[in-house]
Amino acid sequence: MLEIRGLRHDYAGRTVLSVPSWDVAKGDASLVLGPSGSGKTTLLNAIAGLATPTAGSIRVAGTEVTGLAPAARDAFRARHVGLVLQTLHLIGVVSVRENLRLAQRLAGSPVDDARIDEVLASLGIAGLGGARAGNISVGEAQRVAIARAVVNRPSLILADEPTSALDDANCAKALALLLDQAAACGATLLVATHDNRIRGRFERRLEL
Numbered sequence: 642m643l644e645i646r647g648l649r650h651d652y653a654g655r656t657v658l659s660v661p662s663w664d665v666a667k668g669d670a671s672l673v674l675g676p677s678g679s680g681k682t683t684l685l686n687a688i689a690g691l692a693t694p695t696a697g698s699i700r701v702a703g704t705e706v707t708g709l710a711p712a713a714r715d716a717f718r719a720r721h722v723g724l725v726l727q728t729l730h731l732i733g734v735v736s737v738r739e740n741l742r743l744a745q746r747l748a749g750s751p752v753d754d755a756r757i758d759e760v761l762a763s764l765g766i767a768g769l770g771g772a773r774a775g776n777i778s779v780g781e782a783q784r785v786a787i788a789r790a791v792v793n794r795p796s797l798i799l800a801d802e803p804t805s806a807l808d809d810a811n812c813a814k815a816l817a818l819l820l821d822q823a824a825a826c827g828a829t830l831l832v833a834t835h836d837n838r839i840r841g842r843f844e845r846r847l848e849l
């Protein structure tokens with residue numbers, strides 16, 4: 642599902658990321674580990690097509706992401722990739738439901754409120770659809786960000802430090818939600834973290 646070959650990313654002539662070869666099978670859950678500055682976010686951004694690597698290739702579900710023109714990359718991401726970024730980037734001035742509808746529109750799908758209700762319910766926030774996204778708690782916002790990442794049933798979910806700001810109880814909850822939602826979509830899940838509490842939950846790891 643994910644094939645990386647000869648990947649390298651340089652900033653100002655300094656190599657910050659090097660992944661000679663890495664394969665992740667469809668439906669697997671893998672952890673990307675490494676200390677601060679080891680290139681975890683750089684790797685996730687490259688896989689999502691948010692940044693172009695200096696060298697190498699990344700194939701997601703058979704598509705060479707690194708070979709797509711910018712507009713095609715954006716369309717590919719909207720349709721196939723669910724992103725949970727460390728800063729959640731919800732649109733605070735509109736409702737939770739509008740945040741999810743926007744994700745559907747960006748993927749080129751018709752608005753599907755039944756799907757939105759289903760995802761919110763599965764994350765235990767069925768009552769939040771009408772709430773202004775800027776007025777919900779941090780834990781709720783994290784669930785909304787996960788809802789937005791999975792609403793289009795992505796084939797790949799990328800989560801960057803989804804638990805590092807959370808206490809132990811919420812860390813366990815957020816992780817369980819991500820794993821459950823990935824399983825429900827049949828999606829491949831990559832979680833980048835330096836949070837040692839969640840190491841044991843993943844059999845497959847890439848150490849940077």
Ligand SMILES: Nc1ncnc2c1ncn2[C@@H]1O[C@H](COP(=O)(O)OP(=O)(O)OP(=O)(O)O)[C@@H](O)[C@H]1O
Pocket residue numbers: 652653657675676677678679680681682683684835
């Ligand atoms: N836009 C940029 N310009 C120059 N250097 C950058 C840029 N973005 C990241 N870097 C550098 O690249 C390296 C890898 O950064 P990256 O954000 O991928 O690390 P990380 O493993 O995600 O770290 P953290 O755990 O702190 O989030 C760091 O040394 C960082 O300073």
Ligand SMILES: [Mg+2]
Pocket residue numbers: 681682683801
């Ligand atoms: Mg990072």
